[in-house]
Amino acid sequence: MKKLHGWHKRGIDGFDPDCWVEHLDFAIRNLNENRSLFIWKNIARPLQRQIRGAIEKSSRQTYDNSETEVTLSKIGAFCYQRHGCLI
16 A cells, blocks of 8 residues: 555555565576476465455545456566466
């Protein structure tokens, strides 16, 4: 959730748009069979709801008149940019 004066943003249904796994970029850039299996079993599957989700944005703290947008999280955007597809 981000809060700035006149700008508020939060994930919906547990989605975290800032979701990231430390050192994932290194692992994906240096893939081998073991890393691929580890990423799939321990990161991609457990975090699949964190890849893409909805955020609510509003200029009001109460989220009155908010807008909803479907977006990729940081981890989702990285995987998409790197491979052209989502995990």
